[in-house]
Amino acid sequence: MEYTPISPFMRPISRAHLRVVEQPEASVPVRPVNKWELLRDLSKAQVTFGITERDLTVLQGLLSFFPDDTLGGNVEMVVFPSNKAICERLNGMPSSTMRRHLGRLVEAGLLQRRDSPNGKRYVRKHGEECVAFGFDLSPLYCLAEEVARAAEAVREAEDRVRRMREVVSLMRRDLAALAEFGEEIQPGLELWNQLRDTAVLTTRALRRKLSLEDLSVHRADLEALLDHARNFIDGPDTEEMNTNAARFERHHLNSNKESIDLEPALEEGGASGVAPDADTTNFSADVAERDTRQVPKLPLHLVIAACPSLKTFYQGDIRHWHQLFQAACHVRPAMGISTSAWDEALRFMGPEQASIVVAAILERFADIRSPGGYLRALTSKAAAGGFSCGPMIMALMSRRSAA
Incomplete structure (x- = not known):
């Protein structure tokens, strides 16, 4: 066509009609674009382009009049229904409604009207040349890359919201579980009611469609409460130690500095290759006979102080027993400890004591020929009820003090 009209038939001209159809070469797609994929991307990014679902319905109807599935190339992209x-085609939509949505698509720059001199829509051929009057889809084709980028940005934002909702939901579940657990070990505290109430309120909030900012606020609140609850629950075992027992163990070990080792009760020629010492097995009977699968009556900060090498393999602070367990699980394969040996240790020692043993073995890694075999030997002692990790940690502390 020799001339592209910009004014509509018997309607006032607007800025939308003044837009130039031809786009810069850099922004025009270099390949044909599937019209239905483009419509799906546009439906995802409809807010970006200021259109609604009804506008997209009308656009879908117009695209159905285009004979090919792809837009682009040298094909004239004008439909004239x-x-x-x-x-x-729109299932009986009123003509006035359809025209209103067509106007919105033109205003959004997705379509351009090409009205004939009498306002009719038709196609006319002059030899090899074809002249069409109707709705030009070229602007939509030229915006294909922009539409794709906008749709991808929307999908990424939705994915962030989805992942944040999952995190908040899991934290809410953990909060409710900690409330029940705390009520069992220390009933009647107001803290447990606070945890339960927060979990219920979070459940109600998650029934609504929350923004990423709202979810981030909920996550921060839940994280603070979870940390507080863990500090409270872990506190009696991690920050307070049995003063008399600790004093007895330290005095006993300091009086036998030359006979201290990582696990003195192993038989000679065991898997560790460290000489045993029977004197250091004479620790207090209440420590030896207690259930080894409970959280050890040993402050966590003492374990960390005796085994500083563990921090090299764990990013972040180790302030709770579950963090010590995570660190032990992380470093265990690198030490050559098999999964079966680790599972046995967890079964008979419990996760806390098994983690302490791994941390202690790591501290003396250069002196132990077979860490896996050493752990199995200690597990056998734990299964027989004759093992405590207290002397191991106190021995390491004594070595550090003597160094």
Whole structure:
């Protein structure tokens, strides 16, 4: 066509009609674009382009009049259905409603009107040349890359919201579980009611469609409460130690500095290759006979002080027993400890004591020929009820003090 009109038939001209159809070469897609994929991307990014679902319905109807599945190339991208044909394609949408949505698509720059001199829509051929009057889809094609980028940005934002909702939901579940656990070990505290109430309120909030900012606020609140609850629950075992027992163990070990080792009760020629010492097995009977699968009556900060090498393999602070367990699980394969040996240790020692043993073995890694075999030997002692990790930690502390 020799001339592209910009004014509509018997309607006032607007800025939308003044837009130039031809886009810079850099922004025009270099390949054909599937019209239905483009429509799906546009439906995802509809807020970016200021259109609604009803506008997209009308656009879908117009695209159905385009014979090919792809836009682009040298094909004239003008469709010329009558208003009646469009409304029939849109399941009987009123003509006034259809025209209103067409105007919104033109205003959004996704379509351009090419009105004939009498306002009719038709195609006319002059030899090899084809002249069409109707709705030009070229602006939509030229915006294909922008639409794709906007749709991808929306999908990424939705994915962030989805992942944040999952995190908040899991934290809410942990909060409710900690409330029940805390009520069992120390009933009647107001803290447990606070945890339960927060979990219930979070459940109600998650029934709504929350923004990423709202979810971030909920996550921060839940994280603070979870940390407080863990500090409270872990506190009696991690920050307070049995003063008399600790004093007895330290005095006993300091009086036998030359006979201290990592696990003195192993038989000679065991898997560790460290000479045993029977004197250091004479620790207090209450420590030896207690259930080894409970959280050890040993402050966590003392374990960390005796085994500083563990911090090299764990990012972040180790302030709770579950963090010590995570660190031990992380470093265990690198030490050559098999999964079966680790599972046995967890079964008979419990996760806390098994983690302490791994940390202690790591501290004396250069002196132990077979860490896996050494752990199995200690597990056998634990299964027989004759093992405590207290002397191991106190021995390491004594070595550090003597160094």
